[in-house]
Structure formats: structure tokens, C-alpha cells
Amino acid sequence: MGINIAKKGRxxxxxxxxxxxxxxxxxxxxxxxPTSPNATSxxxxxxxxxxxxxxxxxxxxxxxARHHRSFFVRVAKxxxxxxxxxxADIDCICYTKGPGMGAPLASVAVAxxxxxxxxxxxxxxxxxxxxxxxxGRAITGADHPVVLYVSGGNTQVIAYxxxxxxxFGETLDIAVGNCLDRFARALEISNDPAPGYNIEQLxxxxxxxxxxxxxAVKGMDxxxxxxxxxxEELAAQMKTGAKGPDGEPFTGGxxxxxxxxxxxAMLVEITERAMAHVGSNQVLVVGGVxxxxxxxxxxxxxxxxxxxxxxxxxxRFCIDNGIMIAHAxxxxxxxxxxxxxxxxxxxxxFRTDEVLVKWRK
Amino acid sequence: xxxxxxxxxxxDQPFPLPKVLTHWSSAPATLITQGAEGRLYKTTHLxxxxxxxxxxxxxxxxxxxxxxxxxxxxxxxxxxxxxERCRREGVPVPAVYAIDAAAGWMMIEWIEGIPVRVGINxxxxxxxxTEENEEGEQPAERGDNDNAAAxxxxxxxxxxxxxGALHKTGIVHGDLTTSNMMLKPASPVEEIxxxxxPETENKAKALQGDVILIxxxxxxxxxxxxxxxxxxxxxxxxxxxxxxxxxxxxxxxxQAYKETFTKASSVLVRLEDxxxxxxxxxxxx
Numbered sequence: 037m038g039i040n041i042a043k044k045g046r047x048x049x050x051x052x053x054x055x056x057x058x059x060x061x062x063x064x065x066x067x068x069x070p071t072s073p074n075a076t077s078x079x080x081x082x083x084x085x086x087x088x089x090x091x092x093x094x095x096x097x098x099x100x101a102r103h104h105r106s107f108f109v110r111v112a113k114x115x116x117x118x119x120x121x122x123x124a125d126i127d128c129i130c131y132t133k134g135p136g137m138g139a140p141l142a143s144v145a146v147a148x149x150x151x152x153x154x155x156x157x158x159x160x161x162x163x164x165x166x167x168x169x170x171x172g173r174a175i176t177g178a179d180h181p182v183v184l185y186v187s188g189g190n191t192q193v194i195a196y197x198x199x200x201x202x203x204f205g206e207t208l209d210i211a212v213g214n215c216l217d218r219f220a221r222a223l224e225i226s227n228d229p230a231p232g233y234n235i236e237q238l239x240x241x242x243x244x245x246x247x248x249x250x251x252a253v254k255g256m257d258x259x260x261x262x263x264x265x266x267x268e269e270l271a272a273q274m275k276t277g278a279k280g281p282d283g284e285p286f287t288g289g290x291x292x293x294x295x296x297x298x299x300x301a302m303l304v305e306i307t308e309r310a311m312a313h314v315g316s317n318q319v320l321v322v323g324g325v326x327x328x329x330x331x332x333x334x335x336x337x338x339x340x341x342x343x344x345x346x347x348x349x350x351x352r353f354c355i356d357n358g359i360m361i362a363h364a365x366x367x368x369x370x371x372x373x374x375x376x377x378x379x380x381x382x383x384x385x386f387r388t389d390e391v392l393v394k395w396r397k
Numbered sequence: 398x399x400x401x402x403x404x405x406x407x408x409d410q411p412f413p414l415p416k417v418l419t420h421w422s423s424a425p426a427t428l429i430t431q432g433a434e435g436r437l438y439k440t441t442h443l444x445x446x447x448x449x450x451x452x453x454x455x456x457x458x459x460x461x462x463x464x465x466x467x468x469x470x471x472x473x474x475x476x477x478x479x480x481e482r483c484r485r486e487g488v489p490v491p492a493v494y495a496i497d498a499a500a501g502w503m504m505i506e507w508i509e510g511i512p513v514r515v516g517i518n519x520x521x522x523x524x525x526x527t528e529e530n531e532e533g534e535q536p537a538e539r540g541d542n543d544n545a546a547a548x549x550x551x552x553x554x555x556x557x558x559x560x561g562a563l564h565k566t567g568i569v570h571g572d573l574t575t576s577n578m579m580l581k582p583a584s585p586v587e588e589i590x591x592x593x594x595p596e597t598e599n600k601a602k603a604l605q606g607d608v609i610l611i612x613x614x615x616x617x618x619x620x621x622x623x624x625x626x627x628x629x630x631x632x633x634x635x636x637x638x639x640x641x642x643x644x645x646x647x648x649x650x651x652q653a654y655k656e657t658f659t660k661a662s663s664v665l666v667r668l669e670d671x672x673x674x675x676x677x678x679x680x681x682x
Contacts, residue, residue: 246463255572255615297461304459305433312433334459341458 041127042070042370048080048121049128049369050151051362052112054104054144055136055164056188057095060084061111062359063119063126070370070395077174081118082352082359083111092224094217101139108147115358123155130365133161133375134386136189141382149380160365161375164356165190165388169201170367171360172322176347179318182311184303184335185388187323187356188213191303192388193256193310199393204310205256212299213325215260215267219295222271223288230355235292236328242289245280249298256309258302267295300331304338317344327354367395412436415453415502426451434614439507442494448507449494452476455501466499472614473498479568479616480505486566489559489609508609510582513556514575517640520549520603550649552580552604557653559608560629565658569624571615573632575639580606622660626667629654633672 041047046067053060062082068075087103089095116123131148134141152159169183183194183201191207210218213232220231225238249266252259270278270291280286307319319339321332326348335346353360371394411428418426418440426440435454442449454469456462473496483490491506511519556578563570570577583606617624629651637644651668655661 246461251464251468297464301457301460301464305457309433337459338457 041372044127047127047366047370048125049130049160049362049366050112050115050126051130051162051167051358051360051365052108052144052148052151053132053164053167053356053358053361054140055132055134056140056356057087057089057100057103058084058356059087059104059107059111059144060356060358060361061108061115062357062362063115063121064359064362064366066366066370070367077363079359080121081115082357083115083118084355084357085111086229088228091226092221093227094221095227097137097139100137101143104140104143105147108144112147112151126155126157128158128160128365128369129155130160130162130361130369131380132164132167132361132382134164134383136164136382136384138382138384141384145380145382149377152377152380158369159375159377159380160369160373161380161382162361162365162368163386163388163391164361165192165194166201166391166393167360167364168322169194169320169388170364171353171357172320172347172349174363175349175353176320178320178347180316181318181320181347182307182314182316183320183322184307184326185323186212186303186321186325186331188217188325190323191258191260193306194388195310195314195316196393196396197314199396201388201391201393203387203389204313205258205306208254208257208259209261210264212260212303213323215264215299216295216325218264219267219271219291222268223291225288230324232325232328235296236330238289239292239296239330240289242287242291242293244284245282245286245290245294246297247280247286247290247294249294251298251302253302253305256306256313258306260299263295263299267291296328296330300328300334303331304334307335308338308342311342311344317342318347319344320347322349322354324355327351371395412455414438415451415455415500417497417500417502418451435501440504442504449504450491450507451502451504453502469501470498473501473503476613476616477503479613479618482566482568482618483563483610483613486562488562488566488568489607490613491609491611508579508581508611510580510606510609512576513552513578513580513608514639516580516603516606517549517552517575517643521640521642546643546646548604549643550646552608553646553649554653555608557650557655558657559610560632560650561654561657561661563610564625564628564654564660564664567618567620568616569619569628570610570613571617571628571631572612573628574635577610577612579609579611580604581609582606622664622667623671625664626671629664629668630671 046065048065051062063080065078065080066075085107087095087100129148129152131145132141165185168185185192185194189211191211192203193205194201194203216235217231220235225231225234247270250262252262274286277285319335321335327350332346332348339346424441424445426438429437429439435452438451440449440451441447456465477493477496480490480493484492491508494504496503633647636647651665
């Protein structure tokens with residue numbers, strides 16, 4: 037501390053994430069002048085432990101927070117030893133300030149604060165959404181993308197302009213991942229490793245018919261709650277042996293297929309509209325739902341039609357992780373941003389466009 | 398013969414033409430714009446002398462074919478229905494000539510003229526140039542000068558009155574911007590200008606003509622104050638970002654809206670709420 041951090045050749049941050057059911061801790065290394073395009077980022081470690089609730093149930097804040105508290109020390113030690121760094125090497129501790137579920141956020145914020153005091157390091161509070169975007173950009177090298185951020189808690193179409201990640205479109209009610217997770221509960225699909233992953237696999241067994249679901253796009257915004265209600269109704273009908281449009285009984289696979297086709301088409305449509313609006317032909321997909329390969333494929337078809345391409349990452353970076361918090365936090369830290377201990381709170385509501393993105397032009 | 402003509406035609410096109418434009422009787426089509434939703438071509442309807450716009454929504458390769466067909470058909474049919482209704486009620490919009498919703502196209506009246514956005518920018522631009530040469534004043538200060546801004550205020554009033562008429566019919570546009578309004582020259586005779594002062598003519602003409610609303614792709618039938626207020630709010634935001642120097646004149650739009658539309662006062666009260674709320678709610682988790 038005390039020295040100009042940006043002048044330091046090697047900068048290392050530890051990031052702590054726990055805004056939902058994943059506890060993630062990662063260590064990142066930045067090298068070179070942060071203002072030059074030659075600056076590099078290296079992932080030194082990325083450890084995650086997921087709280088998985090039984091089929092038919094969701095994860096409750098109280099239980100999730102307890103999971104994070106019990107595993108924090110184990111995961112942190114693992115992250116440090118994987119990275120091969122000592123406490124002395126670390127420049128700052130980054131943690132998720134929000135948005136997310138209150139209790140899990142608070143337990144990780146308290147743990148991060150404890151580390152900072154224990155080790156005498158400075159703290160950096162990070163916006164979870166900005167973490168996803170910055171990590172996606174770092175991994176894929178996307179230049180000026182329209183970002184689709186899709187997860188269990190967020191659904192936003194974002195583009196960067198004048199030091200903010202501006203929200204062009206978003207969900208008007210529940211997040212797309214929430215719609216998928218809750219539908220998985222209706223079918224009592226396993227939550228391990230993730231409900232969305234199991235829906236994706238089940239959808240591959242369906243597709244003989246496309247069941248009619250509402251399609252709710254309004255300009256660059258969309259809505260998923262009505263679709264969920266209808267899908268749940270169809271799931272109940274399926275259990276009583278109801279027949280599909282071809283007169284044959286439909287399966288859980290057909291339902292998963294139809295749900296994916298409908299909600300992903302909506303996401304691709306609003307993304308395309310935003311791309312036309314800002315004049316970009318790159319799209320970056322981040323967030324847990326972003327690892328769905330069908331969504332990536334559809335996005336790719338749309339981008340190709342516009343003469344562009346889609347950038348996506350795999351589950352290591354798409355699904356919530358500590359490394360993205362470390363990366364975005366270190367970017368802010370290099371510009372002089374600090375979160376004093378008395379301000380090291382967390383918040384369930386923290387919009388993407390509230391963050392001043394000082395590290396970009 | 399016909400085949401070779403076809404080949405020639407499609408070679409010049411950046412995208413494959415919709416089937417209806419490949420028939421031998423059609424006049425050559427020009428691609429006017431490519432949006433997120435679809436493409437707009439200029440072609441003719443029935444007579445070579447009758448120009449028309451062809452709105453085409455091509456199939457989206459990413460979408461399941463059944464879903465794609467369902468959406469394209471429903472959206473085109475709804476857009477045509479809205480346009481028809483506006484025509485019936487006397488709201489200035491393009492007339493629908495022909496539609497094949499299943500094939501994804503609709504032929505509508507070709508509106509001559511320029512988008513309102515271009516008209517305003519031409520007028521603002523030329524005005525600033527000449528006046529800066531004379532005095533070098535700040536453009537913003539001149540906005541206060543009632544006389545100087547009179548032609549623009551007059552256009553804003555015509556826009557407000559047109560939106561008022563639209564809302565009166567129970568339709569909200571859903572995407573009001575100055576790009577989605579055309580300025581149609583009042584009579585074709587005016588277009589032929591005698592040589593003289595072309596620049597002055599241009600400037601004077603930039604804001605003249607009838608305001609015609611176009612692009613009803615996101616229009617819905619609604620009579621709620623909320624939807625109407627959001628319609629106005631979208632225009633207000635678009636206006637502020639497209640023509641920041643003329644932003645303060647936006648009140649003229651609302652004034653004329655109020656005078657045209659009897660239920661305007663409750664909409665304008667709601668507009669206050671919408672402004673306070675912003676478009677975006679605070680995000681949950």
C-alpha cells in the first residue's frame with residue numbers, strides 16, 4: 037500500500053463471490069501498464085463450491101448463506117494454494133457488493149472484510165454484473181460487443197457507452213434463468229449440477245412437437261412470468277397424459293425443448309434489436325444461462341446473418357465465480373478505486389449502469 | 398429470357414429478394430433500409446407509376462420454423478390492422494395496398510419526402526451555420542428566440558396534433574421517434590423549384606409538409622393512460638438524444654397534443670410519473 041499500484045508490474049487480487057448459490061473464490065494476476073492495450077490478465081486460480089438443493093426445491097437464502105459461511109475458509113485456502121501465491125503477494129481483496137440475495141451476499145462480504153482486516157489489505161466492492169461483463173470480455177477478446185447477460189437473477193441487454201455499461205433492454209419481471217429453474221422444479225428435475233443444464237440435456241430428447249407458449253417481447257424488453265405459468269400448466273397436463281398438437285402424448289423433453297426454443301428466441305430477438313440500434317455486430321453472452329449451447333447456437337445464427345459473431349465462455353466463467361470479481365475489482369483498483377471498511381456493505385439492488393467504468397475510455 | 402432477367406436482378410441485391418419481388422411483372426426493387434426486424438424495399442403496385450413500399454420480414458434462421466411463422470404472420474397482420482384503423486379514423490399513415498402475412502410481406506403506400514429527423518437537423522444545421530457567421534452566438538441561446546424558432550415550434554405542434562389524433566383512435570405507436578415520422582410535401586408542384594436561391598429554399602422547406610406516422614411494427618391497441626404516456630415519453634427521450642439543441646421546444650408537442658386530444662390531461666399527469674420512474678425499474682437480485 038502507499039505505492040502507485042498502476043506502476044507496479046505485477047498486481048494480484050483475490051475475488052470473493054457469493055450472490056446466489058455458488059461460493060466462488062479466485063485469484064487473478066494483471067501484468068503491464070493497465071492503460072496500455074498490452075496489459076495481460078492471468079487466471080491463477082478459480083475455485084467454486086455450489087449449494088445444491090433437492091429436486092423440486094429452490095435454494096433458500098438462509099441455507100445458502102449457511103453453506104457459504106461453512107465453506108468459505110476451505111474454498112479460500114484452496115484458491116490460494118492453487119494459485120501458488122502467499123498472502124503477501126495479494127494487493128487487494130474484492131467482493132461482490134450486489135446485486136444478489138441478501139443473506140448469501142452478507143456472509144461473503146463479512147468474510148471478505150475479515151480477510152482484509154486480518155491481512156491488512158484494501159477492499160474493493162464489485163458490481164456482480166460488471167464482473168460478468170469484464171470477465172467475458174477478457175476471456176473472449178470481444179472488442180465492442182452488445183452484451184446479453186442472462187442468469188438466474190438477471191436478464192439484460194447491455195452496451196458500453198461513455199464510461200457506463202448501459203442497459204438497453206431487460207426483463208420486466210423474472211429473470212430467464214429463474215424461469216428455467218422454477219420450471220425444473222415443476223418437472224422435479226435434478227438441481228445437480230444446475231437445473232438449466234439438466235433442462236438442456238432433456239430438451240435434446242424432445243422436439244417432436246413445438247408446444248405453444250406465450251411470446252412476450254416489448255421493444256428491447258421481455259417478460260417471462262406468463263411463459264412460466266403456461267409451462268407449469270402444461271407440465272401438470274402432461275402428468276395426466278394430455279396430448280400434444282400431433283395427437284400424441286408429449287414428454288418432459290418436448291416441454292423443455294419448447295420452453296428453450298421460445299425463451300431463447302426472445303433473447304436473441306432483443307439482442308438483435310440492440311445490435312441494430314447501436315450498430316455493433318458482435319455479441320457477448322455472459323451469465324449462467326450463457327453456457328447453454330442451444331442459446332449460443334441461436335445467437336451465432338443471428339450474428340452470422342448480420343455479418344458478425346458470437347462470443348461466449350464455458351461454465352468456468354459463465355457461471356458465477358470468484359475470478360470475475362477479482363478481475364473487475366482489480367481493474368477498478370488500478371484506477372484508484374477503494375471501498376473503505378466502513379462502506380464495505382452489500383446490497384440486493386445494484387444496477388449495472390450505476391458503476392462508473394473508469395478503466396475504459 | 399425471364400430467367401436471365403431474374404438472375405441479373407438478384408445479383409445486385411445484398412439479400413435474396415422475397416419471392417413476390419421476383420415475379421416478372423414487378424418493377425425492379427430497391428432496398429431502402431435493413432432493420433433488425435426486416436427490410437424495406439421500394440417497388441410499384443399494379444401500375445409502374447404507382448410507387449409503393451414493400452415491408453418484408455424474412456424468416457429468422459435462429460427461430461424454430463413453427464414459432465417463426467406464427468410470429469411473422471401475427472405481427473404483420475396486426476401492423477396492417479392498425480394501419481387500416483388509422484386510415485379509417487383519418488390519422489395520417491401510409492395506406493395498405495396488399496398483404497401476404499404468411500409470406501411475410503406487406504405493400505404500403507410510398508410516402509414521398511424526408512424523415513422529420515432529417516428535416517429538423519437540416520434546419521438546425523443551416524440556421525447555426527448562417528448565424529454563427531454573423532454573430533457567433535451560442536446556438537442554445539437562440540432557442541429562446543421565439544421568432545427564430547417559429548417554424549420548428551410549428552412543426553412540433555403538428556407532431557403533437559398527429560399523436561393526439563393517433564391516441565384518440567385507441568392506438569399507441571410503441572416506437573415514436575423523429576425517424577418514424579415523415580414530412581410529406583404538401584403538393585407535388587412545390588417540389589419543382591425555379592432556380593433562384595436553392596439554399597434558402599431548402600432551409601425554408603426543411604420543416605414544411607404533412608407529418609405522416611410510419612413503422613407501426615410495435616404498435617398496439619390501448620386506451621390506458623400509462624401506455625399513452627409511455628408513448629410520449631419514448632418520443633421525448635428520442636427527441637432529447639437526437640436533437641439536444643431543440644429539446645426545450647418539446648413542450649410545443651405536448652401543448653398541441655393537449656389541444657387535439659380531449660383525454661390528454663390525465664395522460665400528461667401520468668407522463669410526470671413515467672418521467673420520475675424512468676424507463677428502468679430498480680433491479681431485483
